[in-house]
Amino acid sequence: QVQLVEAGGGLVQPGVSLRLSCAASGSTFYNWFITWFRQAPGKEREFVATISWTRGSTYYADSVKGRFAISRDNAKNTVYLQMNSLRSEDTASYYCAARYLTYSTGAPQYKYWGQGTQVTVSS
Numbered sequence: 001q002v003q004l005v006e007a008g009g010g011l012v013q014p015g016v017s018l019r020l021s022c023a024a025s026g027s028t029f030y031n032w033f034i035t036w037f038r039q040a041p042g043k044e045r046e047f048v049a050t051i052s053w054t055r056g057s058t059y060y061a062d063s064v065k066g067r068f069a070i071s072r073d074n075a076k077n078t079v080y081l082q083m084n085s086l087r088s089e090d091t092a093s094y095y096c097a098a099r100y101l102t103y104s105t106g107a108p109q110y111k112y113w114g115q116g117t118q119v120t121v122s123s
Contacts, residue, residue: 002026002112004034004096009117012086020081020117022096029053033103034079035110036070038092038119045095047105051079059103064090086121093118 008020022034035050049060049070058070069082079096094117097110104110 002098004098004112004114006094006096006114006117009094009119011120011122013123014087014121016086017082017084018086018119020083020094020096020119022079022081022114024077024079024096024098027098029077029098031101033099033101034072035097035099035103036079036081036094037097037107038090038094039116040092043092045107047107048094049081050103052103061105083119086119088121091119091121 003025005023032053036048039045051070067085072079096114098112
């Protein structure tokens, strides 16, 4: 059974950086995509970034391109989301999700989810 555990959220001021982690277990994750989503209060869960576990290919939402970076550490079975130049609009619960063979920007396409970690950007 695939399990995902996020960590690293917190309360930060605008402009600073934060790194989230997603520890994955229950599979070799070969040919899987690990994707970060976020959900702000009253809004739908939205795609942030994804990475191919096998190739390391990455894709980003336009809203975070150039500020966020997704990476993986195969030895630790962990995916990271480095978030730089944080803005108030980045405030949300951040979730990682796993999907086999392909990625999707739609949250309903994912079966496996972590419990989420809260990121609050406020002065």
